[in-house]
Amino acid sequence: MKTELLQRLVTARAEKRPVALVTDLGSGMQTLVGQDVAHGGFGLDREELAEVQKYLREDRSGIVEIGDSRLFIHSYNPPLRVIIIGAVHIAQALAPMASLAGYDVVVVDPRRAFATDARFPGITMNGEWPDDALKELVIDSRTAIVTLTHDPKLDDPALHVALRSPAFYVGSLGSRKTHGKRVDRLREAGYSESEISRIHAPVGLAIDAVSPAEIALAIMAQITQVLRREPSSSAAAA
Template sequence: MELALLERLNAERAARRATILVTEIGSGRQRLVTPAEAPSDPLAERLAEGFRTGRSALVDLGNERVFLTVQVPSPRLVITGAVHISQALVPMATGAGFDVTIVDPRTAFATPERFPGVDLRAEWPEVVLPELALDPFTAVAALTHDPKIDDGMLAEALARGCFYVGALGSRRTHATRVERLAGLGVSREDLARIHAPIGLDIGAVSPAEIAVSILAEVIGVLRRRPAAREQAA
């Protein structure tokens, strides 16, 4: 691999941006493709599939065979609320390959005893958001029912293009939430992206069942999203 190409690949990886390295098997020529460049590429359809699934593949382009080396950052799940649902959701999400972070300034709930081995931030969202660096490979689940904790995280998640943004609460609760966020300057188009009530409608009742519905919805959005959504903001 040429040094310039390797440096660009490493820079994209460090910035948590998706890329696909296209290698022509016969000639050995290589090029790097980003999600923004993919639609105009001769391999547009296969590149879109690679960005969506995260899977590398050997493909045919006329008489030429090329190998697509897909680099997609590990998905993250940021949860506001160290609540019972979170206790059930964390081990499932971790097992599904997500890096999980919990944000909750309420130190009575956000304790290592309740969330062992988890990236736990017992601080207000506005304090930790610069460090979290939300991006299009991050899902955000707001589970506290407390606007002082959830709203700032939701607004930032929408602004940063997180692939999934969900919030706990009834439709009436969400309608009030939408008005609050609109008052903060969030556009109606972005507000429509919030999954609320959060999770798939499977009739979930217990915290564990609600956690299952949330993770299922997050994975569904992750695997079905358009490739263009994977371009980091």
């Protein structure tokens, strides 16, 4: 490997950008593929690039044989994270569920009565105001953000940051009516339709969930679906 390419890899990791290092096992030539740019010794055709992006999205590494070449795709992804706004009852179920699914979890709530270690054993708590907390946590493209407080004072500042972040998922608890009012407020605050349309609301897959744990399950299922599906289908599903 060229030292310069190694340096690019280290920089991408420090900035939490997902990248794949592609090595031609025959020639030893290497290319670093990011979300939209590639650097290195050889070019990849469209089919190869699509395969690399698929590996990166699925967080897989391995050898692919395309034409005459054997390529080793090494995915370097930042860790998956779920940031939950609101240390509420649903969060008590969602936090351990997300943790089991392999996510780093942070629960944000400035209200001391809610955000106690006793209610969230083993979960990282953040007592800052949601917009400050999200800025401090540096949202990347492997982060999901879920607002659960029902309270515009807390949910809206979080959405203001989330909608202009690279987060792969933004979801907000609330009925259609609640969400309608939320959309009005966001428009007033200057958010575009395409930014607002990033919000999954009502939050979670439609599985007729009733209890807090069931709602958490619906949310976790939706986060999984958004993470794993092909990007081409995202426009249709949104």
